[in-house]
Amino acid sequence: MSAAGAPSSDLAMRLHRDLDRIWSTPPGVGRLSAVNHTIVGRRFIVAAFVFFIIGGLLAMLIRAQLATPHGAFVGPELYNQIFTMHGSVMMFLFAIPMFEGVAIYMLPKLLGARDLAFPRLTAYGFWCYVFGGSILVVAMLLGVAPDSGWFMYTPLSSNTYSPGINADVWLLGITFVEISAVCAAVEITVTILKMRAPGMTIDRMPLFAWYILVTAGMMLAGFPPLILGSILLEVERAFDLPFFDPARGGDPLLWQHLFWLFGHPEVYIIFLPGAGMVSTILPVMARREIVGYTWIVVSVVAVGFLSFGLWVHHMFTTGIPHLALGFFSAASTLVAIPTGVQIFSWLATLIDGRPQLKLPMLYLFGFFVVFVAGGLTGVMVAVVPFDWQVHDTHFVVAHMHYVLVGGFVFPLLAAAYYWLPHVSGKVARYPLGHAAFWLIFIGFNVTFFIMHLTGLLGMPRRVFSYEPGWGWDLPNLVSSFGGFLMTIGFALFVVDMMLHVRFGRTAPRNPWGASTLEWATATPPATYNFASLPTVSGRHPLRDTPELPSDLAGGRGYLGFPREGRQETLGIHMTAATPDQVIVLPGPTYLPLYTAFATGVVFLGLLFKVYWLVPVGAVLMLAMFMLWTRGTGQLRDRGPLPIGLGVSAPAHWEAAGAPSWWAMVFTLVADGVLFSSLAFGALFLWVSAPGWPPPQVIDVQWWQPALAGAGLVAAALAGRRAVAVNGNADASRSAGRDRWLLLAAAGHAFALAWLVLLALATPGPTLHAYGAATVALLAYAGFHAALGCVFALFGLWRSRAGYISAARSLDLRIGALWHGYTAATGIAAVLLVAALPRLVTL
Numbered sequence: 001m002s003a004a005g006a007p008s009s010d011l012a013m014r015l016h017r018d019l020d021r022i023w024s025t026p027p028g029v030g031r032l033s034a035v036n037h038t039i040v041g042r043r044f045i046v047a048a049f050v051f052f053i054i055g056g057l058l059a060m061l062i063r064a065q066l067a068t069p070h071g072a073f074v075g076p077e078l079y080n081q082i083f084t085m086h087g088s089v090m091m092f093l094f095a096i097p098m099f100e101g102v103a104i105y106m107l108p109k110l111l112g113a114r115d116l117a118f119p120r121l122t123a124y125g126f127w128c129y130v131f132g133g134s135i136l137v138v139a140m141l142l143g144v145a146p147d148s149g150w151f152m153y154t155p156l157s158s159n160t161y162s163p164g165i166n167a168d169v170w171l172l173g174i175t176f177v178e179i180s181a182v183c184a185a186v187e188i189t190v191t192i193l194k195m196r197a198p199g200m201t202i203d204r205m206p207l208f209a210w211y212i213l214v215t216a217g218m219m220l221a222g223f224p225p226l227i228l229g230s231i232l233l234e235v236e237r238a239f240d241l242p243f244f245d246p247a248r249g250g251d252p253l254l255w256q257h258l259f260w261l262f263g264h265p266e267v268y269i270i271f272l273p274g275a276g277m278v279s280t281i282l283p284v285m286a287r288r289e290i291v292g293y294t295w296i297v298v299s300v301v302a303v304g305f306l307s308f309g310l311w312v313h314h315m316f317t318t319g320i321p322h323l324a325l326g327f328f329s330a331a332s333t334l335v336a337i338p339t340g341v342q343i344f345s346w347l348a349t350l351i352d353g354r355p356q357l358k359l360p361m362l363y364l365f366g367f368f369v370v371f372v373a374g375g376l377t378g379v380m381v382a383v384v385p386f387d388w389q390v391h392d393t394h395f396v397v398a399h400m401h402y403v404l405v406g407g408f409v410f411p412l413l414a415a416a417y418y419w420l421p422h423v424s425g426k427v428a429r430y431p432l433g434h435a436a437f438w439l440i441f442i443g444f445n446v447t448f449f450i451m452h453l454t455g456l457l458g459m460p461r462r463v464f465s466y467e468p469g470w471g472w473d474l475p476n477l478v479s480s481f482g483g484f485l486m487t488i489g490f491a492l493f494v495v496d497m498m499l500h501v502r503f504g505r506t507a508p509r510n511p512w513g514a515s516t517l518e519w520a521t522a523t524p525p526a527t528y529n530f531a532s533l534p535t536v537s538g539r540h541p542l543r544d545t546p547e548l549p550s551d552l553a554g555g556r557g558y559l560g561f562p563r564e565g566r567q568e569t570l571g572i573h574m575t576a577a578t579p580d581q582v583i584v585l586p587g588p589t590y591l592p593l594y595t596a597f598a599t600g601v602v603f604l605g606l607l608f609k610v611y612w613l614v615p616v617g618a619v620l621m622l623a624m625f626m627l628w629t630r631g632t633g634q635l636r637d638r639g640p641l642p643i644g645l646g647v648s649a650p651a652h653w654e655a656a657g658a659p660s661w662w663a664m665v666f667t668l669v670a671d672g673v674l675f676s677s678l679a680f681g682a683l684f685l686w687v688s689a690p691g692w693p694p695p696q697v698i699d700v701q702w703w704q705p706a707l708a709g710a711g712l713v714a715a716a717l718a719g720r721r722a723v724a725v726n727g728n729a730d731a732s733r734s735a736g737r738d739r740w741l742l743l744a745a746a747g748h749a750f751a752l753a754w755l756v757l758l759a760l761a762t763p764g765p766t767l768h769a770y771g772a773a774t775v776a777l778l779a780y781a782g783f784h785a786a787l788g789c790v791f792a793l794f795g796l797w798r799s800r801a802g803y804i805s806a807a808r809s810l811d812l813r814i815g816a817l818w819h820g821y822t823a824a825t826g827i828a829a830v831l832l833v834a835a836l837p838r839l840v841t842l
């Protein structure tokens with residue numbers, strides 16, 4: 001090392017040592033307190049892979065059973081559990097969490113940040129996922145796994161036909177897991193919008209980030225209907241409120257609507273991350289910039305919107321009106337356009353580039369073949385008369401697996417090989433990956449290509465046995481044989497990964513010659529990713545500035561110094577992409593684990609019908625969440641802090657658009673979708689369900705809902721006044737602020753009382769779906785008013801404790817969002833409650 005270089009590299013070494021200490025996670029058992037995105041992201045990926053193995057073993061059981069007529073491995077009851085669990089595990093415990101894991105691990109590195117916006121939420125989501133998934137797996141080992149199919153159609157999943165605990169396991173376990181999906185979606189959205197590197201305007205964002213952003217947005221809109229459906233069905237099963245029971249004014253079709261409002265977007269929620277991996281890896285392998293960046297972005301966004309208009313195509317055989325059939329059939333074909341645009345971009349990139357057939361490219365080739373074939377059969381089943389023919393046969397099973405495995409598993413395997421040098425710092429020594437590919441690829445096609453035929457020959461899905469001599473014997477045997485080939489391929493993949501991590505050669509930095517920021521970190525990456533943060537001036541930072549990695553490591557970017565032992569990263573203005581705040585992140589803590597435990601108490605209480613446990617767990621949860629805020633915020637104003645390169649920015653609690661404010665906005669978006677689904681459900685039952693009008697309706701005087709609404713409006717206005725008064729530079733302001741907060745709490749409490757009274761006055765919630773829907777609407781509003789009360793009192797506490805000033809108003813502004821939302825939905829809810837009795841007697 002040259003004498004002149006020594007002092008600056010000493011400085012760099014010191015910087016790395018300091019950052020290492022500040023960002024470290026304790027070893028041993030202390031790892032349970034990890035909140036760092038690299039660690040938790042890896043955990044997500046490993047856990048999701050374990051669930052993939054479990055789902056795969058179940059698939060092997062299915063294939064063993066179906067290999068021969070009169071298969072004798074399992075009986076019908078067990079077979080029902082096996083295919084239900086296979087589908088549910090693959091969709092909810094493998095595909096979605098695997099996407100979350102990859103996004104959690106990659107996103108900050110792609111964007112040039114040190115962590116995600118809410119590290120503790122990442123960890124909380126992880127524990128919710130593991131606990132919820134464990135409930136399902138334990139139930140399976142005890143022989144009480146869900147058995148009504150992965151879409152849990154009522155009445156099959158109702159008390160009458162599924163009296164055991166099995167269906168409750170699904171409804172509660174999956175809802176538990178979905179909490180983690182919604183957490184991840186909020187966090188990912190905020191991180192992409194607020195934590196990109198300075199200069200990374202949205203048109204310079206890596207394509208993978210675009211795909212992730214759209215996927216997260218779809219999760220925010222797609223999961224709430226399913227969460228709502230699960231809650232309603234569980235309430236029907238546990239407390240006999242008849243939302244889906246046609247004998248009492250309910251309608252099983254309501255479940256189908258709520259499920260497919262989620263279920264169809266779900267297919268794209270799984271496919272888009274896969275496509276994102278393709279769009280990332282393919283140009284690197286082809287050694288050419290992707291063709292049509294803008295076209296791809298437009299089509300990804302279009303897929304996001306279109307996919308929500310398509311759910312009804314899963315219900316073509318339920319006898320819906322012909323015009324609707326035509327519309328949804330056309331729309332289903334329409335979604336092929338943006339997908340086609342992406343495929344043409346990829347092909348153009350390949351043709352125009354100089355592709356290398358390295359291992360990731362081989363898996364991408366597998367993706368192309370399989371996914372395009374799946375798309376073709378998809379267009380076939382989008383044609384209504386054809387769907388009538390093959391509905392619920394193995395043809396659909398084959399189509400579905402071509403899309404899911406082609407669209408997600410093959411890109412994922414490509415990504416595994418592509419990013420493995422990043423995660424492990426190693427490159428492969430043995431060529432096992434090729435053998436694994438051919439086994440998986442051939443095995444897959446043998447299994448599922450034949451299955452189209454089995455389906456056309458009329459074999460229905462979800463049957464555990466069949467008679468010999470119907471022409472189904474040979475194709476089934478071949479399918480099962482293919483399945484075992486594929487399994488050997490996956491086993492080889494696992495062995496390859498292990499050998500790789502254990503015996504691989506040290507990887508050079510950026511082994512594929514990629515141009516995105518994740519390759520600017522060391523490999524494996526340090527917990528803080530970058531010793532200092534980059535500025536970006538184009539879509540290809542590493543190609544535009546080859547010396548970027550050493551600049552960043554040398555501390556010559558933003559925040560290239562430790563400050564007060566805090567974990568700092570940068571926030572930017574959403575569109576201008578200029579630094580606008582220093583985001584201070586929390587370090588390792590057990591709180592997320594404990595909070596997930598408390599959440600688990602709520603779910604187990606519901607599952608085993610030990611209802612006193614539910615409020616206990618809920619209070620514990622609330623208390624834990626309050627504890628999260630300890631150590632966030634400051635007791636004095638700091639003003640702008642230097643962030644290096646001659647620029648200053650305020651800490652996030654003094655900034656206008658802090659990440660947590662945006663998180664509340666997106667949480668409310670998801671919540672709003674849930675509320676709309678509930679309102680839709682109530683109206684749908686009135687319009688479509690048999691057995692209406694109800695025998696009795698609530699006898700509301702106009703002033704009862706009006707008073708409830710008035711309380712909510714008062715709370716919302718008081719919440720806004722608290723923020724406004726806080727901004728006035730007036731000596732008495734803290735007293736004024738506290739009074740407004742108290743008034744907000746009182747407004748909520750007042751409204752809550754009226755909502756409860758109205759619910760009590762509702763006649764026979766168990767007698768007719770009308771009463772059940774009314775109570776559900778009131779419960780929604782009441783729940784929000786109760787939490788609004790907590791929010792207001794929490795603000796009061798923060799204010800008294802000195803965390804709030806004219807500059808530090810974040811807590812108040814977040815509270816104001818909640819109060820406003822509660823008023824808007826609460827008023828809509830009481831209006832609907834007041835209007836329904838008049839509507840139903842029309």
Ligand code: HEM
Pocket residue numbers: 056059060062063083084086087088090091095148149150151397401404405408409447460461462463483486
């Ligand atoms: C690893 C190889 C796989 C094999 C051999 C396999 C095999 C099967 C078979 C034979 C069925 C039909 C069961 C029946 O209707 O009787 C099935 C259903 C299903 N599979 Fe797979 N599968 C595999 C991977 C996957 C993956 C990766 C996913 C999702 C990402 C998935 C999702 C589903 C779903 C959602 C169902 C429907 C379950 C239901 O009807 O409730 N499978 N699978």
Ligand SMILES: [Cu+2]
Pocket residue numbers: 263264265267310311313314
């Ligand atoms: Cu669909």
